[in-house]
Structures are given as structure tokens and as C-alpha cells.
Amino acid sequence: MGAAPSVNLASETEMTEDPTHTAAGGPGARAPLTRERIVEAAVRLMDEEGLAAVTMRRVGRAVGVEAMSLYHHVRDKDDLLDGVVDHVMRGFPFPAEPGPSSEDLAAYGRAVAHAWRRTLRAHPAVVELLARRGRSARSAALLRPVEVALWTLRRMGLSPPDAARAFHVIGSYVMGSVVLETGRISAAEGGGGATGHDLPPDAFPQVLEALSYLDADDPDERFDFGLDLMIEAIRTLAGRSREPERDVGTSNATR
Amino acid sequence: MGAAPSVNLASETEMTEDPTHTAAGGPGARAPLTRERIVEAAVRLMDEEGLAAVTMRRVGRAVGVEAMSLYHHVRDKDDLLDGVVDHVMRGFPFPAEPGPSSEDLAAYGRAVAHAWRRTLRAHPAVVELLARRGRSARSAALLRPVEVALWTLRRMGLSPPDAARAFHVIGSYVMGSVVLETGRISAAEGGGGATGHDLPPDAFPQVLEALSYLDADDPDERFDFGLDLMIEAIRTLAGRSREPERDVGTSNATR
């Protein structure tokens, strides 16, 4: 994998060592080390090799510096990981503003859920980071998409407590689906044979049958199957808890 | 929990060092080191201090032995972690067999979901283990509860592919709710003030309001809110996909 030399002709596939020279191109001049460059290297490492590969020493190597130098730009490793979550959430693909109709809002709700799913699937390890440190990782970049999701649920007609609950339910589903899919808990091994270590082949007939269906399914369609189910339930719930919903506002200020 | 020594008078609080003497009680004689004793120590460590505390060296210390000795009973750390998942799943609290009515089956489905939730909440780190190594951790102890869940969905009238999908949807929800709750992604800090580092206090009004509701909610009730929603949707779906369901069997052979 090699240390990407001065002249910039390397394609950008797989270069874990990136000494990132200045635009001037002087072969010895380094771009100054910044928190952002460090965080980006950490994200790349996380996505390519998993959270365990994100060590101070390896991140240092990736930006062409000794590990100890990183401490001038991040407080410690936890701070670096907060930066990682923040960086990923800053890439959240906000969908275009919805129209006012109930159908528009439902479609927008679906789109927001899809944006969450897309963000998390692109960086599955952030689910683990959120699980471990949800409390500390509350940056604006993270809260903005949360605010949008809640705002949508309110506009769909849910009362404040119901919107909070619905957010938690759908959020659990989105998180969980990413966990199951990245752990490939549903996927079969290689052939159709033994799925575990040395299981009696017919001890789990339902599991065997289900695995074949789950493997054949498109994950996105399967996700929508569950999501639509929840969106429909929310619209029903909205009918019940509807009140003169005037003070939610009609434009999304935090976007 | 606890080292269950010869004479049973030790209270079982917090003894991480457990030299576990033999039944004979000779103060120098050790109970033989077994895979099971090692796995139990690892589970205890995981529950009390998190997955990061489960190191070969600390597990060794917990069972009164040097780290290298563990390799006589587990192949490596991955094998130990497989053992941890297996041990936890062997504790799955299977609910009592359901009656034949649609209501009985729905209640049984709810009970199975609760058993999953209870198991995972008692050992939240296994969600992470399943996510990282779902494919390799397929022991009989893990597949048995999966088989029961699938079997229940089939008895409720779902076709095989729909049962697989419904399992995935509900499974995602169960997993995700544990992730969100153990990460306390929904809980507020201490007072009612700033929830993040230094957020403009009114940048996220929906988030602020939702947090107060989520904190006030009973997590179990909130979970049931989403679960009932899915169970109802399944019963509707079952009405659509119903066929002469004769070969599912009426007793659960894998229990």
C-alpha cells in the first residue's frame, strides 16, 4: 500500500498513507495538520477496517505523523471519536422540503428515515459509537437530523409525547436494521448446508427456510416493508391525537 | 453470579477476584479451570464494566490464573466471545406454550419479543457481539430462540417469506431499542438546561421537548407501544397471506 510519493498521480483508491502535500506541490512541504484532516483519516480507517483499526498510532501513520502529535489537535481518543460522529452526521443528506399535504408529509417522513439509514449504512460503526456514547456525542450536526425527524412527526399530526415515542420506535428500527444487516445475522454461509458449527441439519427448519428468504430479499425493500408499516400506524395515530396544530411552524428553521 | 464456593455463605456482591476453592475446602486447592468458569467470568466482566474490560489478562485474573492458561480452554479471544454469546442465550427465558387461538398466539409473540428484550437488556454488550460476529456465533443456543420466534409467526398465519421478513423487522426493532436505551440516546443530562456541549439553547426546540417526554416515559411501555403496532400489522398481514396452514406443526419441537 505504500507511502504515496510527492507528485500527485496516485489514484485515490486504498491509500491509507496520505502525506497530503500542499497545493504548491513542493515535495517536502506538508499541509498543516488539522483536526479535520485527523478526523477524516479516522473515518476512512473506520469504514475500511472497522472501529478496532482506529487507534491513535494508526491514525497518526495515516496522516504522516507520530501518534503523540495528534494530541495537539484532539483532547484524547474519545474526543477524536466524537469528531468522527460529528463528521459523519455533517454529511446527512437532508431531503427537499415537503409540500403541505398528508401524502407529502408521509413521503417526507419516509425520506428522512431513508436518509438516516443511508448515513448509518455508509458508516456502520457509528451505530456502535452512538450506543457507547450517545450522551456525549450530542453535537449540532447530530441533533439537526433529529430535530427534522421530530418536526416531521409533529407536522404529520402527532402530539408532542406521541412524536417523541414515534421517533424512538422508528429510530430503534433504523438502528436495529443497520445492526442486523452489517452483522449479516440474516445471511447464509456459502452453500445451503450447515449454517453453524456442527448443527444437526434439521434441528432448525424454520431458521433454514427463513435464511433462504432473507438472503433472496432486497434489504432496501425489506426495510421499506417495516417502515411503511410504521408510517401507516403513525397516520392512524395522528387521526386520534389530532388537535388544532398551529404552533409547529410551517418551515424547518434548523435546516 | 458469584463463585458459588464450598460453603455457601458468601454474599454474591461484587467479587471480581474469585479464587473458587474446591468443595473439600482446603484453602490452597483450586476448582479445576474449565471453559465454563472462564466464560462466566467473562460475562460478569462484560456486564459490570463493558466489553472493553473483557481482556484475556483480566479474565485470567478473575479466575485466579495467568492469561496464558486460558488458551488451554478457549482457542483464542474470539472463541471466548462466542462462548459468551452462547452462555447468555442459554439463559433465554422461553415463555410457556401458547394456546391455539389467534389472541393466544399474538400474546405468545409478544412474550417471545419480551424474552428477547429482557435477555439483551440484561447483557447489552451482546448486541455489539452479534453485530460484529453474527455469522460466526450461530450456536444452537442462539438459534433456538430464533426458531421459536419464526415458528410463532408462521402459526400466526404468515407465509414463510412474510414470517422471515416480519422476524427481521421485529428483530431490528428489539435490537435497536436496546441500543438506544443503553446508549441513553434519549435521556437528558442532569438538569433541564444544555443537553450538549455548548448548544444555542433554542436551536433544537423539538429535541428539547422530546427529551423531556422520553425521560418521563417508562421504557417498557414505550417498547410495547411499538411492538403492539407491529403485532397488529402482522395480524392484518396474516389475514391477507393466509392459506391452508397445515404443515407448520402444533407443538414446538425445538424447545
Added chain:
DNA sequence: ACCTGAACACCGTTCAAGT
């Protein structure tokens, strides 16, 4: 058969020292 000391290549983090 079971346990261990010493060793190797890794971790995160600190601190005095270099430019």
C-alpha cells in the same frame, strides 16, 4: 495434562526535550 515466564508486536497517554 495443565500452568507459566519471557518475549513480541501492539495499545493510549504523558512529559520533557527538541525545532
Added chain:
DNA sequence: ACCTGAACACCGTTCAAGT
């Protein structure tokens, strides 16, 4: 102001050696 060498207390794992 920014980077580093050396050090400390940790990791997982191997292997020859002890009982």
C-alpha cells in the same frame, strides 16, 4: 507553536520450559 523519543502500564498470542 508544533512535533517527537522515551517511557509507562496496558493489549493478544506464542513457545519453550516447568510441575
